[in-house]
Amino acid sequence: MTKYHAMREVPATAGFKKGDVLFLCGELFGRGYANGIIDEARAKGMTIIGATVGRRDSDGTLRPLNAEELAAAEANLGGKIINIPLEAGFDMEPGKDGVTPCDRLKGVKPDEWASVKLDPAEVDFSRKTGTKRFRDNLAAVVKELSALLPSKADLLVVHTMAGGIPRARVFMPILNKLFKGQGDRFLASEPFWNSDLGQLCALSFNEVTADTLGYLIESTASLREKHDVRYAAYGYHGCEVMVNGEFVWQSYTPYLQGWAKIRLEEIATAAWDNGIKATVYNCPEILTNSSALFLGVENSLYPLLSALKQEGVDSVVDECQSLLKEGSTTGDLVKIATDYLVNPLITSTRDYDSWPQHNSPAQQEYMLNVSAELISLNADPKEIVCAVLSRAVFVGVGRLMFNSSWNPQAPVFWLNHDVIAKALAGI
Template sequence: MTTYNALRQLPAAAEYKKDDVLVLCGELFGRGYANGIVDEARRAGMTIIGTTVGRRDADGTLRSLTTEELAEAEATLGGKIINIPLEAGFDMEPGAGDGRSVVEQLKGVKADEWDKVRFDWNDVEHTRQQGARRFSANLGLVVTELGKMLPAGANVLFVHTMAGGIPRARIFMPLLNRVFKGQGDRFLSSETFWNSDLGKLCKVSFDEVTADTFRYLIDATAPLRDKVSARYTAYGYHGCEVLINGAYTWQSYTPYLQGWAKIRLEEVAATAWAEGIKATVFNCPEILTNSSALFLGVENSLYPLLAALEKEGNGPFAEEIKASCRALSNDGTAIDTLIAKANDYLSAPITVALRDFAGWPQHNRPEQQDFMLNCSAELLAMNKNPKEIVCAVLSQEVFKAVGRLMYDFSWKQDAPVLWLNHDVIAKRLVTA
């Protein structure tokens, strides 16, 4: 089991300079965690090199970006992108038997027959290996290009951003909406789903996309470590400490099915560390982004950050954050009201019952999910506009703070796994 290791004090400022390079393994889509560290690198004048997952044509063929797509992606990144598709996973790889991918095998499966789906697991393993070979081969081509671009002796910060892995078959999203958002008759036990063949397929896919790609990256870039000083970072999640009844307390979103893959990601970093490679997984706080919107209720744990800002010293920037939140809240809704409602949720017995670090991640329960989603709805209703919410402001500040903490810590890494909790996030923000 991973040893709990939280960053408590702000790390010293990193000393990256103009000739140093940040390499993003993954593609930026919208605003999220990766933007924070990219912004820090840009401010330092580092060269930024990105990658792409590529695109799929209508017939399913994986391809590089077109000229227009590449220009748009490079504008978003603010750097050059090596235009070789690094799509992870195996859901569209042809099977060994009749050649059908798992996505093709799931076409036409009806919503009420999902639990009757059965896979040939030898065939699934065949497609997994096919996907891994494709990814690794393309990653090798990317590394060859990097070898031409990286200055000898440079400090190179590799940032792994690949996560997820939900197979691209239509049957999954309705089911996962029931798992994460279902109430009453629409509730679906995450444990029931996870133990089904569709759930087992998700587990293999999550492991491959979220965790194994980090190992592939570390292995593929081994030749570059003779030329440059390499550091590796990745984004994890394993619960987070937030202020509950005035004390920083570990808690977690439930159900988080990707949690097992995140533990595997931590294990990849620990193995690399034992081999003398500087690789750190940063377990980040909950935020609300386009990709996390499936996990409705995850944002309940964001509101205590407002209390953490006060506890860690407040200051002008913290006041700006709170002013932005007040402006988005319903008239008459005070910051303290948001904090108190979130605290009620986090301190309720039904929530506390799932606060089990050793047994993480936990599966959902009907009454727990009802309570979480109802609290989420109440908190979201405290915003004037459902499209402009307090959580968006707090999420943006969290990923900026996380980006700076990761950036600075990576200069002198001293651990393979690190928790970034609300205490150090608030410390970072109040001293911004």
């Protein structure tokens, strides 16, 4: 288990300059974490180069972006995209028998999840094929990237990839129950995780969320011979938020990507031990395209309001207040979130050493009810406080990661609400 290591002070301003390059490994979405660090790099005049996961045609073939998709993605990124598909994972890779993991699950009904049996040898064959495809494509991407790097440029490689839910139809209803189910619709994460379907997810999460960082570090070895290269990746391993005036470590349950995120930390630590500047930055819970499935993950975002007040970042607090229903205040949000964070249903399983924890019916029901109560305080369900706070977090995290990456001090850092509020106070 990685030793807990929080960043407490805002790092000095980075010396990256015009001509240096930020390479984003993963696609950029409107509210995704990577926006923060890209804006920092752009403000310094750095060149931004991006990647794509590619797209699947209706027959399942993985292809690069077409001209229209490429133009839209480059406009969104504000930089060139190396158009070679970097989809990770193996859910659509044939096994030895020609059948993909997704196709093996065709016709399986959601309530049959416990009885599904998958041949580990076939799954492993698909996994190895997926890894080979990813690494071959990554090698081609790195070749293009190398040709684009000015001779004296420093390179900041940003890893933002996470995911890997197999795209078989059966998973969506199962995951909805796992993360959002209450009463009859509740599904316990522990037996699911130990089932063959759960273990397929585990392998896929490891591949997409963690091992891609290892492949990225390996495939860019030649770049390290000619350039100063730093690697920064987004992790999650709980987060400290302000509870009754003190910063307290807490986490979202059930976070099934947690084991893959620990593996990501281990990959950065192993690289660091070999003299490579690779750092995983563990970040707070926010709402993005990827986290939208995990209702309740945002309950611990509201205490950021307290940290922002403490650091005098009033503009964000005022903006949140303006989105609330008449008669509601940001103080109400903090009170409800605080009650949640000190409730025994939430604290009884809070334990760093045995993280990540599985769900229980009472804990999940309480988490979802608090989530609904907090969201109901917004005047307009389409313009919510969580979006403003999420943006503040990715801006603050972007600034911290960018500046810390100039002279990185460790393979794993936690960026908690305290230091993020401090970073925002300096903007």
